[in-house]
Amino acid sequence: MTTNEKETFCTFAASLLAPPDQGLLADLEQQGLRSFLTEGVSRWGEKPQLLTTLLGRKGMKRSLSALTKEYQRLFGSYRGKTVSLVESTYKPWAGDKKCGMVFAASKGLVMGDPAVHLLDVYREASLEVPEEFRSTPDHLILELEFLALLYRDGTSEQIQSFITDHLDWIPNLREELALARPKPFYRVTVELIDMFLENEQKDIKDTHGQTTIH
Amino acid sequence: MDHKQFTISRRSFLKGTAATTVALSMGTLDFRRWALASEQAPVKRVPTLCNGCGNRCAIFAFVKNGRIWRIEGNKEANGNQGVLCPKGHGYLHDLYNPNRVRGPLKRVNGRFEPISWEQAYKEIGQKINTLLLDNSPDTIFWVNFPQPNHAYALRLMHAMRSPHYFTHGSTCYTARNAGWNFTTGKLPSNDLKNARFIMIVGRNPAAGIDLGQVKDIVKAREEGAKLVVVDPRCNETAILADEWLPVKPGTDLALLLAMINVIVEEKLYDADFVEQHTVGFDQLENEIINYPPQWAEKVCDIPAETIARVARQMAGEKPRSLVHCGYHGAFGSQYLNSFQTARAVAILNSLLGNIDRTGGVYFAKSAELGELQPVHPVPEGPLVPKADGTGMPGRYPLGAYGDGISHAIPELALRGKLKCGFVYHNNPLRTNPNPKRVIAGYKKLELLVVIDPFLSETASIAHYVLPAPFYVEADEAVDTNHSGKQAQVTLPQKAVEPVFDTRSGFQIITELGKAMGVGRYFNFTLEEANELRLQPLGVSLAELKAKGVLPVGEVWKQGCGKLNTPSGKVEIYSATLERLGYPPIPRWEAPLVSPDEEDPHSFRLIHGKQANHTHAMTANTSYLMAISHRYDLIRLWINRARAEKLGLDDGDLVQITSLVGKGKIRVRLTEGLHPSCVWLPSGYGIFSKHLTTAYDQGVSYNDFLPTRFDPAVGHAMSSEIIVTLKKA
Numbered sequence: 001m002t003t004n005e006k007e008t009f010c011t012f013a014a015s016l017l018a019p020p021d022q023g024l025l026a027d028l029e030q031q032g033l034r035s036f037l038t039e040g041v042s043r044w045g046e047k048p049q050l051l052t053t054l055l056g057r058k059g060m061k062r063s064l065s066a067l068t069k070e071y072q073r074l075f076g077s078y079r080g081k082t083v084s085l086v087e088s089t090y091k092p093w094a095g096d097k098k099c100g101m102v103f104a105a106s107k108g109l110v111m112g113d114p115a116v117h118l119l120d121v122y123r124e125a126s127l128e129v130p131e132e133f134r135s136t137p138d139h140l141i142l143e144l145e146f147l148a149l150l151y152r153d154g155t156s157e158q159i160q161s162f163i164t165d166h167l168d169w170i171p172n173l174r175e176e177l178a179l180a181r182p183k184p185f186y187r188v189t190v191e192l193i194d195m196f197l198e199n200e201q202k203d204i205k206d207t208h209g210q211t212t213i214h
Numbered sequence: 215m216d217h218k219q220f221t222i223s224r225r226s227f228l229k230g231t232a233a234t235t236v237a238l239s240m241g242t243l244d245f246r247r248w249a250l251a252s253e254q255a256p257v258k259r260v261p262t263l264c265n266g267c268g269n270r271c272a273i274f275a276f277v278k279n280g281r282i283w284r285i286e287g288n289k290e291a292n293g294n295q296g297v298l299c300p301k302g303h304g305y306l307h308d309l310y311n312p313n314r315v316r317g318p319l320k321r322v323n324g325r326f327e328p329i330s331w332e333q334a335y336k337e338i339g340q341k342i343n344t345l346l347l348d349n350s351p352d353t354i355f356w357v358n359f360p361q362p363n364h365a366y367a368l369r370l371m372h373a374m375r376s377p378h379y380f381t382h383g384s385t386c387y388t389a390r391n392a393g394w395n396f397t398t399g400k401l402p403s404n405d406l407k408n409a410r411f412i413m414i415v416g417r418n419p420a421a422g423i424d425l426g427q428v429k430d431i432v433k434a435r436e437e438g439a440k441l442v443v444v445d446p447r448c449n450e451t452a453i454l455a456d457e458w459l460p461v462k463p464g465t466d467l468a469l470l471l472a473m474i475n476v477i478v479e480e481k482l483y484d485a486d487f488v489e490q491h492t493v494g495f496d497q498l499e500n501e502i503i504n505y506p507p508q509w510a511e512k513v514c515d516i517p518a519e520t521i522a523r524v525a526r527q528m529a530g531e532k533p534r535s536l537v538h539c540g541y542h543g544a545f546g547s548q549y550l551n552s553f554q555t556a557r558a559v560a561i562l563n564s565l566l567g568n569i570d571r572t573g574g575v576y577f578a579k580s581a582e583l584g585e586l587q588p589v590h591p592v593p594e595g596p597l598v599p600k601a602d603g604t605g606m607p608g609r610y611p612l613g614a615y616g617d618g619i620s621h622a623i624p625e626l627a628l629r630g631k632l633k634c635g636f637v638y639h640n641n642p643l644r645t646n647p648n649p650k651r652v653i654a655g656y657k658k659l660e661l662l663v664v665i666d667p668f669l670s671e672t673a674s675i676a677h678y679v680l681p682a683p684f685y686v687e688a689d690e691a692v693d694t695n696h697s698g699k700q701a702q703v704t705l706p707q708k709a710v711e712p713v714f715d716t717r718s719g720f721q722i723i724t725e726l727g728k729a730m731g732v733g734r735y736f737n738f739t740l741e742e743a744n745e746l747r748l749q750p751l752g753v754s755l756a757e758l759k760a761k762g763v764l765p766v767g768e769v770w771k772q773g774c775g776k777l778n779t780p781s782g783k784v785e786i787y788s789a790t791l792e793r794l795g796y797p798p799i800p801r802w803e804a805p806l807v808s809p810d811e812e813d814p815h816s817f818r819l820i821h822g823k824q825a826n827h828t829h830a831m832t833a834n835t836s837y838l839m840a841i842s843h844r845y846d847l848i849r850l851w852i853n854r855a856r857a858e859k860l861g862l863d864d865g866d867l868v869q870i871t872s873l874v875g876k877g878k879i880r881v882r883l884t885e886g887l888h889p890s891c892v893w894l895p896s897g898y899g900i901f902s903k904h905l906t907t908a909y910d911q912g913v914s915y916n917d918f919l920p921t922r923f924d925p926a927v928g929h930a931m932s933s934e935i936i937v938t939l940k941k942a
Contacts, residue, residue, distance in 0.1 A: 008222070011226070027224075100283060101283065101303070103307040103310075106837065108836065109312070110713065117249070120248065125238050132227075134714070142227060158238065
C-alpha cells in the first residue's frame with residue numbers, strides 16, 4: 001500500500017467504527033471501495049471472501065436499524081458490559097510508580113496514560129478533541145484518524161512510534177469482541193484493522209525500526 | 215489499488231484549524247519519552263470531602279497531569295482525624311469507570327437515548343407543568359442520601375410548594391433520633407476518647423464506618439478504658455473490646471432495662487445529676503423494679519451476673535462512662551422497640567450523670583450557616599403537611615418531619631399521592647424494603663428523574679437520568695457535617711475536570727428550579743450562596759477553599775445546661791409521650807416478630823455493614839468488590855451449632871425464604887453469632903444489569919423485608935424479618 005492508500009484505509013476504518021448511518025451504508029456500496037479492500041486483503045495474505053459480510057450482497061441489504069442495534073449492543077455506553085474501543089481500558093491506568101491510587105495498575109479504566117499522552121499530542125498538533133470523546137481521546141476512531149494524518153503529513157518515525165505505542169492493543173480488542181459473539185460486520189471490521197496494523201508492525205520489525213514503512 | 219474511485223462520506227472527528235503533525239516533536243509523540251517527562255509534572259493539592267459514605271470524611275486530593283494522583287485524610291476534620299477507610303481509597307476507582315452515565319439520558323420506548331441538558335430540563339419542566347394542571351404541588355417529591363446540597367433540594371421542593379423532601383432516615387436512624395429527642399431534646403455525640411468505660415449497643419464504628427470514633431476508642435483503650443460491645447454478632451468493633459455480650463437480637467431493651475435496674479436498685483447513679491437535671495426518676499424507680507437481671511437473662515440471653523457486673527463497672531467509672539448513642543444497628547430503625555431502646559440508652563447515660571460531661575455524651579457544636587434571605591427571597595413553602603404522616607398525632611407522631619418516611623414513597627405513589635419524583639444520590643429500589651413493592655411504586659410515577667453517576671436500579675427505571683459528577687469533579691455547597699467539640703464548616707471542591715458530561719449537584723438543582731418555573735428562588739451562583747452562608751461565621755470562602763475544613767465558634771465546655779425538652783431537663787418520664795398515648799417511661803416491649811423456636815430452619819435475619827462497602831453505593835466498584843471476593847465476604851453468617859443441626863458445612867449454598875422474598879447465598883459458620891439469627895452483610899444483591907461488577911453478587915436483606923412502618927416513629931423495622939433456611 002502507498003501512504004495515500006494507508007491514509008485512506010485508516011480513514012475508512014475509523015468511519016466503520018462510528019455509529020452507523022445512511023452515509024456509511026452508501027459508502028459500502030461503492031465498487032471502488034470493494035476493489036480497494038480486496039486488493040489490500042490479498043496483499044496481506046488473506047482471502048477476499050473475508051469481505052463478503054462487509055461488502056457483499058447480504059451486506060448491501062443490511063438495514064441501518066439492525067446495524068445500529070448491533071453497534072449499540074457491542075459498543076453502546078448504556079447497556080451494561082460492552083466492548084471497549086478505548087486504548088486506556090486495555091492497559092494499566094498509570095505507569096508512574098509514584099501514583100498513590102490503589103487502582104494505579106488496574107485495567108478497565110478511562111483516562112489512563114495513553115489518553116493523557118494523546119491529549120498532549122493532539123494539543124501540540126493543534127487538533128481538537130470533540131465533546132463526545134472528552135473522556136476517551138484514545139478511542140480507536142480518533143487513533144485511526146490520527147494515524148491517517150500521520151500517513152498524510154508525518155514522518156516514518158512518527159508513524160512507527162504511534163503504531164508501536166498506541167495501536168498494540170488491537171489483538172486484545174479482537175479477543176474481547178469475540179466474547180461478545182459479534183455479527184460478522186464488526187468482527188470483520190476489527191479483523192481488517194488488526195491485519196493492517198499487523199502488516200505495518202511486521203514492516204517495522206523487518207526494518208528494525210528503519211524508516212521504510214512505505 | 216485505486217482509491218480515487220470511491221469516497222468516504224463521514225467527516226473526521228478530530229479537527230483543527232491548522233492541524234498538522236509535521237511540527238509534532240518526537241519528545242511528545244514518543245510515549246516513553248513523554249511518560250518520563252510527565253512524571254516530573256507538578257502535583258496540586260485540593261482540600262475536599264470524600265463521598266464514599268454519609269460521613270464525608272475530609273480529604274486532600276492530589277492531582278497530577280489533570281488526574282487524581284493520591285489522597286490523604288485531612289487531620290483537621292473532627293469526623294475522620296486524618297484517617298481514610300478502604301472506601302475512601304477504593305471508591306475513586308469509579309471516577310474513571312467507563313460505565314458511568316456519560317451524559318443526560320431519556321427513556322424512549324424502554325431504552326435510554328442521549329439527550330442534551332437543555333432539552334432534558336425543558337421536557338422535565340413541561341411535564342411538571344402538565345402534571346400540575348390536574349394535580350396539586352404536593353404530588354412532587356425529592357429524596358436523597360446525605361449530601362451537601364440538601365438545603366437547596368429542600369428549597370426546590372418548597373419553591374414548588376411541596377412538603378415532600380425526604381432523606382433515607384426512616385431506613386437508618388430515625389428511631390434513635392426520636393428516642394434521644396424525646397429524652398434529652400437532641401442527639402448527643404460520644405466523647406469516646408476521654409471515657410473510662412464505653413458500652414456500644416449494636417453500633418459498629420469499625421465497619422460502619424466512623425474513623426474518628428475508631429481512633430478515639432483505640433486511644434481510650436490505650437489509656438485503660440474498658441470497652442464492652444453488645445451485639446448478636448462478634449463484630450469488627452468487638453475485636454477491640456474487653457468483652458462481647460452476644461445479646462439475642464431485638465432484646466437490647468431488656469438488657470438496658472436490667473442495667474438501669476441494677477444502677478437504680480443499688481443506688482449507683484449520680485444522685486446530684488438526677489436531682490438537678492432529670493424529671494421522672496420516681497416513676498422510673500417504680501417501673502424498673504419489673505426488670506431485674508434475672509428477668510432479663512431469660513429474655514436477652516445474657517447471664518444475670520454479667521448484666522449486674524457490667525452495670526456496676528459502668529457506674530463505677532461515672533461520669534466518664536458512656537453508652538454509645540447509637541446509629542443504625544440495634545435501635546436506629548431495626549425493631550418495634552427501637553424507640554424505647556434509644557430512650558433507655560439516653561436514660562442510662564443520664565443516670566451516669568454524663569450528659570454534656572467529659573468522657574460522657576455531649577451536645578456537639580454545630581455551625582449555624584447563614585441564610586440566603588433577605589438577599590434572595592424565601593420560597594413561600596408547602597401548603598399542606600407531608601402525606602406520610604410524620605409528626606402527626608394519630609399517624610407517626612414521633613417521626614422526624616425533616617427526614618420524612620422515605621420508604622413510604624412507593625405506597626404513596628401507588629395511592630396516587632405522589633406522581634413525580636426526583637431521586638438524588640440515593641437508590642431506593644435497592645436500599646428500601648421489599649423491592650417488588652418499591653419497583654411497583656416508583657414505576658407508577660408519571661415522572662421520575664434520577665440524578666446519579668451510574669445506572670443504578672432506580673436510575674434504570676427513570677424517565678430521565680441526569681448524570682451526577684463524581685465528588686472530586688464538582689464544587690458544591692458548604693456544609694457542617696464535621697461537628698464536634700468545636701463546630702466545623704467544610705467545602706466539597708472540584709479537584710479534576712469532569713471526566714464525562716456531568717454537572718454539579720448544586721447546578722442541577724438550580725437549573726431544575728429554573729426549568730420548573732421557580733427560577734426566581736435560584737438567582738444566585740454557588741460562590742454567592744456559599745459566601746452568604748458563611749457570613750455569620752466569621753470565616754471567608756477563600757480561607758475555606760484553601761483549607762477545606764475550618765473550625766468556627768466556641769469550643770464546647772462541659773456542664774449540662776437547660777435541655778431542649780419541654781421541661782428543660784432529661785425527660786426520664788415524658789409527659790409528651792403520655793399525652794400522645796405512648797409509654798412515658800421505657801418498658802419492655804417484645805420485637806414484632808420472633809423466630810419459631812420449634813423450627814430448626816427458622817431464624818431472625820439481621821444485617822450490618824462491612825468496612826469496604828456503603829449500602830449498594832460502592833458495590834459496583836471493582837476494587838472494593840475484589841476485597842469482598844478476596845476475603846470471601848459475600849456470605850450469610852450462621853451460628854455453627856445451628857448450622858450443623860441443618861447439615862450445613864462452611865461455604866454451603868442455602869436458600870433463604872421470607873414472607874416476601876427468597877434468594878440463595880453461601881454460609882459462613884461461626885461461633886461469633888447468636889444462635890437465633892443469621893447475619894447478612896449489606897451492600898450486595900445488585901440487580902441493575904448496568905452495574906456489571908456487582909450484578910447478581912449476593913443478596914440484600916431488603917429482598918426479604920416486608921414493607922413495615924413502626925406505629926410511632928414510622929421507621930422500617932428492618933430486622934423484624936423471620937426467614938427459613940434450607941440447604942440449596
